[in-house]
Amino acid sequence: DIQMTQSPSTLSASVGDRVTITCRASENINNWLAWYQQKPEKAPKLLIHKASALENGVPSRFSGTGSGTEFTLTINSLQPDDFATYYCQQYNSPWTFGQGTKVEIK
């Protein structure tokens, strides 16, 4: 199975910061990668699919890049509502999630 490794596991940041989360796949997944945001006791919410396609309604401060085995999620000008845990997921074959990155208040 394809393994997904996110880094860092935890990230401390302030409102207004630019934040970058990395996700690495153990083999080539082309651009079959999604990013989700999850807040405590809530269901995950899709942010980005196909590595860089922003889901409808998601603020433009979120962006995704990458292809092959290395991907990034960037949040420009972090807002109070963005403190959450973020997961990447490959959907090349079959489906695997990264272990998550918690973005916490510095």
Place this chain on the structure above:
Amino acid sequence: EVQLLESGGGLVQPGESLRLSCAASGFTFTDYAMGWVRQAPGKGLEWVSVISGSGTSTYYADSVKGRFTISKDKYRNTLSLQMNSLRAEDTAVYYCAKAGGSYLYWYFDLWGRGTLVSVSS
């Protein structure tokens, strides 16, 4: 309104069975693949099972293969997960999710609120 609503979770003993249901509304149920994703307490997300839009193709994580069965009722717009021979490590919140994307290249674009399954003696 597009939504998914899970039910059927609860506390069971190891070896017992449980059936989860997910009522879908606001979209054409048979047009979309659907899946179950679980999250153990304090842990990350793990996909459990996916079923194609027509219901003819099913996929399972190795951890549940042979014990869980996913199905779709197109008349009641309901997704189900029959879970047999439950183990302590199956304890988790189980989310129902609608799939986006193309055949086999599915991500999850709509999630239910989840239902908690606890397996303990």
